[in-house]
Amino acid sequence: xxxxxxxxxxxxxxxxxxxxxxxxxxxxxxxxxxxxxxxxxxxxxxxxxxxxxxxxxxxxxxxxxxxxxxxxxxxxxxxxxxxxxxxxxxxxxxxxxxxxxxxxxxxxxxxxxxxxxxxxxxxxxxxxxxxxxxxxxxxxxxxxxxxxxxxxxxxxxxxxxxxxxxxxxxxxxxxxxxxxxxxxxxxxxxxxxxxxxxxxxxxxxxxxxxxxxxxxxxxxxxxxxxxxxxxxxxxxxxxxxxxxxxxxxxxxxxxxxxxxxxxxxxxxxxxxxxxxxxxxxxxxxxxxxxxxxxxx
Amino acid sequence: xxxxxxxxxxxxxxxxxxxxxxxxxxxxxxxxxxxxxxxxxxxxxxxxxxxxxxxxxxxxxxxxxxxxxxxxxxxxxxxxxxxxxxxxxxxxxxxxxxxxxxxxxxxxxxxxxxxxxxxxxxxxxxxxxxxxxxxxxxxxxxxxxxxxxxxxxxxxxxxxxxxxxxxxxxxxxxxxxxxxxxxxxxxxxxxxxxxxxxxxxxxxxxxxxxxxxxxxxxxxxxxxxxxxxxxxxxxxxxxxxxxxxxxxxxxxxxxxxxxxxxxxxxxxxxxxxxxxxxxxxxxxxxxxxxxxxxxxxxxxxxxxxxxxxxxxxxxxxxxxxxxxxxxxxxxxxxxxxxxxxxxxxxxxxxxxxxxxxxxxxxxxxxxxxxxxxxxxxxxxxxxxxxxxxxxxxxxxxxxxxxxxxxxxxxxxxxxxxxxxxxxxxxxxxxxxxxxx
Numbered sequence: 171x172x173x174x175x176x177x178x179x180x181x182x183x184x185x186x187x188x189x190x191x192x193x194x195x196x197x198x199x200x201x202x203x204x205x206x207x208x209x210x211x212x213x214x215x216x217x218x219x220x221x222x223x224x225x226x227x228x229x230x231x232x233x234x235x236x237x238x239x240x241x242x243x244x245x246x247x248x249x250x251x252x253x254x255x256x257x258x259x260x261x262x263x264x265x266x267x268x269x270x271x272x273x274x275x276x277x278x279x280x281x282x283x284x285x286x287x288x289x290x291x292x293x294x295x296x297x298x299x300x301x302x303x304x305x306x307x308x309x310x311x312x313x314x315x316x317x318x319x320x321x322x323x324x325x326x327x328x329x330x331x332x333x334x335x336x337x338x339x340x341x342x343x344x345x346x347x348x349x350x351x352x353x354x355x356x357x358x359x360x361x362x363x364x365x366x367x368x369x370x371x372x373x374x375x376x377x378x379x380x381x382x383x384x385x386x387x388x389x390x391x392x393x394x395x396x397x398x399x400x401x402x403x404x405x406x407x408x409x410x411x412x413x414x415x416x417x418x419x420x421x422x423x424x425x426x427x428x429x430x431x432x433x434x435x436x437x438x439x440x441x442x443x444x445x446x447x448x449x450x451x452x453x454x455x456x457x458x459x460x461x462x463x464x465x466x
Numbered sequence: 467x468x469x470x471x472x473x474x475x476x477x478x479x480x481x482x483x484x485x486x487x488x489x490x491x492x493x494x495x496x497x498x499x500x501x502x503x504x505x506x507x508x509x510x511x512x513x514x515x516x517x518x519x520x521x522x523x524x525x526x527x528x529x530x531x532x533x534x535x536x537x538x539x540x541x542x543x544x545x546x547x548x549x550x551x552x553x554x555x556x557x558x559x560x561x562x563x564x565x566x567x568x569x570x571x572x573x574x575x576x577x578x579x580x581x582x583x584x585x586x587x588x589x590x591x592x593x594x595x596x597x598x599x600x601x602x603x604x605x606x607x608x609x610x611x612x613x614x615x616x617x618x619x620x621x622x623x624x625x626x627x628x629x630x631x632x633x634x635x636x637x638x639x640x641x642x643x644x645x646x647x648x649x650x651x652x653x654x655x656x657x658x659x660x661x662x663x664x665x666x667x668x669x670x671x672x673x674x675x676x677x678x679x680x681x682x683x684x685x686x687x688x689x690x691x692x693x694x695x696x697x698x699x700x701x702x703x704x705x706x707x708x709x710x711x712x713x714x715x716x717x718x719x720x721x722x723x724x725x726x727x728x729x730x731x732x733x734x735x736x737x738x739x740x741x742x743x744x745x746x747x748x749x750x751x752x753x754x755x756x757x758x759x760x761x762x763x764x765x766x767x768x769x770x771x772x773x774x775x776x777x778x779x780x781x782x783x784x785x786x787x788x789x790x791x792x793x794x795x796x797x798x799x800x801x802x803x804x805x806x807x808x809x810x811x812x813x814x815x816x817x818x819x820x821x822x823x824x825x826x827x828x829x830x831x832x833x834x835x836x837x838x839x840x841x842x843x844x845x846x847x848x849x850x851x852x853x854x855x856x857x858x859x860x861x862x863x864x865x866x867x868x869x870x871x872x873x874x875x876x877x878x879x880x881x882x883x884x885x886x887x888x889x890x891x892x893x894x895x896x897x898x899x900x901x902x
Binding site: 219220221222233236237238239242300304305324326327329412413414415416417418419429431432433434435436438 | 548551552555558559561579580582583584585587670671672721722723724725728864865867868871872874875876877878879896899900901
């Protein structure tokens, strides 16, 4: 072996220097991410009002299964997830393929227009949507004037339509964001593959199915995971458009956590428990998505 | 390694501690120097929301106090109510004094939740003010275990604001709505809608304020007297209120809204003929000066089938609290001399902002006797002050909003046709597991 004393001390020295470079970041992450995470986990085994917390073991986790408000929040969140994420992913892919067409003019304009929603503030756009979809808002007026509906749709105060409004809002906000990932991935697909397919006589639908989708698979996986996480953490839109109403019809898990901590008499322990269920759900869903996409 | 970690954590804490102090300095109105962190200084920091109401009132109190105490420093800081609740909760939980104000405004519905969740965090005002000086109904939410913690502030006394011109078209006068029950109110509403085509009132399906008004008028609440046991199933007043609410919803006279600006928009544009709500809406109604003389205020309707219901109720309202942090004595002294006893101050707050205080002596002042041309010469303030004394005292307890969210679901199911007793029983079970 070549391990002379000098070499070893050199290697040790460079290792120490390496650690010195990252030590600040490591401490920052430990202090502001891992420490609060562990504290939150400990907190989730406690319960009580405000500052009077006491250890209750698994009682909070048991409570989850009998808490119908929590179950409603989970149901709503999954409904948003199952309906909204696929719509948005498909829409984003569809638009990006259209925009990637080399014959399309004003490409920059269309890209900007579709991407623009995702640089608007969550609160600002939510407030605008609330007014657009109000009982006498622009959407209802337009539909009425076009004689598509006979009486105004209660977009915000009807339990069913309130969910639709939220789905429309988040789709509008996030489609452009996902589209950008698809666009960049599309530009990385070698045009010669398409040329070869065309020579072999593949139709454009066939090209899309057999070339575009397989080549985009990592991006599809990435966008569905980030969208899933985003939807599980849905908060701003719900609070600003419907406040979770009417009657918890649009309550999301994150809003329930907020309510438990600040709207009701605070029970930070139980709120932490609910937060950890989101962590568990995100892990499970991500594993499923990896498995479904066939990656190891 | 471990030592370095501790050192680093300690330096972070120091950093955050410093930054929170500078934040406080930045938030102050500029009239104060930045050495306020010194505990021996007498500066009193006050947190409140609503610049046109609570903040203005507190600033008047500050002026009044500084006349006699020229060296007193009062720093009034404005936050949104939701921010105050968050900051208080996180600050009180963390167990440190820094970053907390000396005086804070808390909504009456939430007061017990703070007083009970953070025992010893609030300063006992029993020796500074006399509970008997204030409207009876305010004492329930502001005291705990016989100790008076809050200085009762504004009255949320409700009234029924009506458009006299619409009533006239339908063949009624405001007198026909005086001391009536909600069924009569609905009947008049239908007549007004038939004659004028205008809706009778606005309702927000996710805000049960009107249900709260109805049940407090009958001396009942979501919780039993003890303030912790849910009182939904078998609560006759609540059942009556929900039935009345359904009747209203089905009367075809309701304009559905979903937020505050739609609410004030509807009443300013003349879309609705009546507004049954707290007196704090007066300023918003008067904002439409062209409607001067077209409004009148009559007592709140009462529940028809609940025997002890009265024509007076409350919606909202808040009170001042002193936190148990350094400087509490000065803060308590300031509050006691202003909001706690100064009748002249209440006259001024009434004239300039429209505050109807709950200090009993204040209603004897001249501002309360003014005839109001906007309400056709009615002595509206006097009327509100009279109704304030008739509001039934209930214990809001700790869980008003938690239960209301559960009740909102029950109400939705009931409106869709479910049986009232069974939805209330279900809500009761849910509430019991929620607030245990």
